[in-house]
Amino acid sequence: MSVAGTEGDGGTLRxxxxxxxxxxxxxxxxxLEDLIGTKDAVFMGSCETRERYPLVCGLYGVPYLIHLPGSGHHIKGELYGVTRRGLTQLDELEGVRMRHYERRPIRVAMEGSAxxxxxxxxxxxxxxxxxxxxxxxxxxxxxYGSENALDYVKSEQRTKDKSLVEELFEFVGSVPAGVGD
Incomplete structure (x- = not known):
């Protein structure tokens, strides 16, 4: 299966x-299952990061890949082709607008091939x-394995007094201006 130039029903997949x-x-x-069902995503295969990155669990057992190339490990994961509509839904889940996560480029090697x-x-x-x-x-x-997922708390079960981003800044010891805007 080629991962370059992937095309879907809605055009080029990210x-x-x-x-x-x-x-x-x-x-x-x-x-992702819902997105696959609506043809807004397709599973491309298992993979691993080409560069080493830190992967840690934060508050509520939430996993975080940290953009410090060269630190950490080669991280095992999965690759999906996603339409623009699917990407919007993933960005919403990941809290991109509220600065929880940010989407950044990464190079991966597909499992079982060069x-x-x-x-x-x-x-x-x-x-x-x-x-x-x-x-x-x-x-x-x-x-991130099944033992890590045991600590994961779904967003609807977390505290409601603060956003997760505000809690993260408190956890790491600094709250920059504009958090929670």
């Missing part, structure tokens, strides 16, 4: 690398990502 709760069998994968792909991944927002890595003792994992 390649999205998933490493946490969006993977098959994890709490947020039903969104094929590589340029994709995008949801990284911890740059405003707190490095602080989270330091708070976690600069120790990360190679893969």
């Amino acid at each position: 390649l999205i690398y998933t490493y946490g709760t969006l993977k098959k069998g994890f709490p947020n994968h039903p969104l 094929e590589e792909a340029e994709a995008e991944a949801y990284f911890a927002h740059r405003s707190y990502g490095e602080g989270l890595w330091k708070k976690r003792g600069e120790a990360g994992m190679k893969e």
Whole structure:
């Protein structure tokens, strides 16, 4: 299966690398299943990051890939081709507008082949990502697995007094101006 120049019913698909709760069998994968059902996503295969990155769990067991290339591990994940409409739904889940995650380029190697792909991944927002890595003792994992998912708390079951982003800034020890805007 070629990952370059992927076409879907709605035109060119954006390649999205998933490493946490969006993977098959994890709490947020039903969104991708729905997108696959409406032809707004297609599973491309298992893969691993070409560069090493930190992967840690933050508050509520939420996994975060941190944009510090060269630190951490080669992270195992999954690659999906997603339409523009599907990407909008993923951005909403990942809280891109509220600066929870940000989509950034990433290079992945497909499992079982020499094929590589340029994709995008949801990284911890740059405003707190490095602080989270330091708070976690600069120790990360190679893969978000089922044992990690046991600690995951769905958004509707979390505290309502603050946004997760506000809680993250408090957790890492700094709250920049404009948080919660």
